Amino acid sequence: MKTLSLNQLDYLPDGLLEATPESLHRILPEPTLIHLAGRHAEPLFVSILLHGNESTGLFALQLLLKKYQSQPLPRSLSIFFGNISAASKNLRRLDNQPDYNRIWPGTELPDCAETEMAREIVSIMKKRHVFASVDVHNNTGLNPHYACVNRLDNPFLQLASLFGRLVVYFIRPKGVQTAAFAEICPAVTLECGRPGQHYGVEHVLEYLNSCLHLVELSHHQVQPQDIDLFHTIAQVKVHEKINFSFNRADVDLLLNEDLERMNFTEIPAGTVWGTSRFNSLIPVIAQDEHGNDVTEKCFSIENGDLLINRNHTMPSMLTLDERVIRQDCLCYLMERIHL
Template sequence: MAHLKTELLQQRDQLPERLLDISAQDLHQVLPQPTLLHLKGKQSNTLFISVMLHGNETTGLYAVQTLLKKYQSKLLPRNVSIFFGNVQAAREGQRRLDGQADYNRIWPGTEFDACDETRMAQKVVDVMAQRNLFASVDIHNNTGLNPHYGCINRLDPAYQQLATLFARFVVYFTRPKGVQSAAFAELCPAVTLECGRPDQTYGVKHAADFIDSCLNLAELPQTPVHPQDIDLFHTVAQVKIKKHVAFSFEDVNVPLLLDRDLEKMNFFEVPAGTAIGKFDQTTPFPLEARDEHGDDVSERFFELRNQELLFKRPTMPSMMTLNERVIKQDCLCYLMERLQG
């Protein structure tokens, strides 16, 4: 199998030329479409890695390049399969292109209608389900000020052990649906790595070191993580700005003017009454917060008082960002509460 094409997906079992040195923006020159690359290792169970599901999140690609260069002249410690995702969005330096599906919302369990991208994601899962999976690692960046942390979709000890191998901050979530880690959590321990901003070189080293550790582990411990080794949080709501609401961090003439210090709230418990912006209308309410069941819980977390948009209760945000395009394409933030490990 040197080159096998299925709809959007191509599969390869040999390292393409230039792959180890190409930039994310030029990746399409080597891999013109989403690609699943299978590489042999000493151990037959397979570490699955997905990178570039969002085209502006480059740390995963550069971490994989770093790792593969290390093993260029010797056999990998175990089999590795790497999925290179949205290469066309990477070409433009965007999370996704306008009109394009979000590559981290298309996996089995998605709420999207069936399309070429969902069929591609199902094919990746089907292929990998036959490859004796050891673990799954999905590598991401975020645009706001956030620590490095791992995300899991199950609370089983092996999943927590995998996540804490990367960072003591671990976030458990069940929404949004259709994410890669949730699909692979049905098959093996799975984690999403949040590696800070893509321009931070430490993220590349941290992710590459983590992958290397996964390659060399004999097995994942099945014992619970010691409470002192984990800060475990549960995502209780995803917050979006309603589509019809114009917003800005700069333009005072829009209805919703957001606070430019929002991203400093990430991973800090903010008290009730903390303002996140000003809204110059009384109706409709500008935000929509939905819990893990998809229910609207906006009034539980937010209130409007004297044109100020406020947190109604103490909460801990994550992924607050000043990037307006990302907010429109994804969300304003997630809200979390602490869990006992």
């Protein structure tokens, strides 16, 4: 098994606060964990660039750290700079790499250098008595800002609702950072819209600054009127043997070009997602949170149309980026749950 060294620092290298995702590798040539001391010793852990083309976390942290250049941090802060090599190419991951948000303890991936590194990070942060964990991401499709949790315990929901009222609970896919850290502290994933949007950077900056000022996370229940809570019931992928497109007719599956506009909208059964050359084979695969195939419960083919079968289903993370769909998935399907 190849090795992947984890670089650890207790200071900010010169130029870090001005670096772009594409130039960051000149300052941090490998995945790096930086520990910065603050008034409260138990650190806030923040991971960024687990996907190299998701830049909001980097830009928000740069602004946050500039804010505290001449004053102490309210709380210690540990920052993991993840897939720096993919960031240099503005890609989610390189072709020879695993997804950096599938490598964490609990993963279904075989052991590799990246999974060993992730285990080491969790072990380091456990010994440091981590206060809370925040993993910052972007979407490629049209999505609102929302937070994700892997547990419905009150401190997790309090941490999530601090970002906004839209919260998604999921337990699959396996190997995500949030699920690994949920074993040792309240943990949340932030989905901050598309990269390059100033509002996303400002929203994360404000959120992280608020987290640094928290003395503790409340165990009181979030009020039902203050949260819109959804449960991910299935992950949807395009069948690996099916070629697809949003704009070419010479493919097995022609998906609707306005598909991403369905994100976070409850859609009725019978909604058309695209057209297929096959009248019997459903060209997508849906798996529930336990890994069971639920394709036929969610989709059907009628006269060449790919239809959603379920009423009151809400998709998320639908994107028109065909590379991301191949590397990850087409979308997730959710349903509303009540506290």
